[in-house]
Amino acid sequence: MGNRTFTLSEANELLPELLAALRQLQQLTAQFEDKYVDYQKERAALEHASASGHGSRDPFFEQESQLEFMKMEADLLIDNFARKGVQLKMINPGLMDFPSVLDGEDILICWKEGEERVSHYHGLHDGFAGRKPYPAE
Template sequence: MKPVTFTLEEANLLLPQLQEELIKLQLLAQQFEMKFEMLHQLKEKRRNGSMPVNGGNGEDPYFELESQLEFMRMEVELAVGNFERKGVMLKMINPGLIDFPSILNGEEILICWKQGEERATHYHGYDDGFRGRKRYPDAGLTN
């Protein structure tokens, strides 16, 4: 299967949908972190002896939180996979950083968008990373 490449215009047309999906993913990641911290605190209480070994009722005190975390982990993986299935590279969840494979003057590049930017206007080489960003030619003139 041939890899997907984007023009600057195509990247910017897809961006609103990706931004919406990114916000949902960020919220899910935040919820995951909160539940993970709750689980860590429960386990710490147990180690310190301030919580009964079996939760006081014979049940596993971690089962529900661990199950929720596992389900949320699968949701995160699915959401990240949705970016990949669209042909884009989700480089960072928070703040959002998305690269769109492209070709400029016969060279393979990545059109780069960072959350907070109104539109994609920069690019970098595959080995340059975010610090190697350059203004895309005529980026201000493309819709």
Template sequence: MTIKRFTLEEANALLPQLKAELGRLQEMSEELEEQYIAYRMMKASYKTTKGDPLFELESKLDFMQVEFNLHMDNFSRQGVLVKMITPGLLDFPAIVDGEEALLCWREGEDRIAHYHGWNDGYAGRRRHPDA
């Protein structure tokens, strides 16, 4: 598998589109969680006697999960790593100063200005030399 590598300019150019996609992903995640909680509460209080009236809700949850996974896959297909949905945290594989690195964007930042090593994580963020 080939890993796409981004320049700082490429990653920042893609950021507006990704912010919108991330917003939709956050909405879907919240809705999925709310529906799952409602389902669990309904299931806990329901006494099954005949048939399965929860089937419709289970099917809805399954469909929501598939849709959510498809949206997550959109990031992967573009070569972007979703590290956290809320708050949004995205990583872009790159080469910085000749080394493998991840350009790092956190929700609330206007643009990508930091990077870290593959094993350093968010705590190891450093300012990008071209930012």
């Protein structure tokens, strides 16, 4: 898992599958954020309402359970990238790195959302700012 390296063509072959997973993750995180904002608003409104007693039932149990389930689902999706050997750097906008070797040097082939293909790379410590076009194979 941690030792996998990719060629440029292997990264591009895997890209459609990764894009589908990324879209699913982006949709899930957007839903989570919307639900979390609603939850926070409702919780704040209840705290400001007069204390009339709500019994022993937690009025937020269902929302909290849904949020926790969504978080677990997102964690599984994120873990799937790692299981494939891909480093998911950002969800929005999508940013992924593929460990590789170029001229005997460890590098990261990188892709950012909006690019049709994986076509750039950077050194392990250069980060996104150090990206360069991958040399023609």
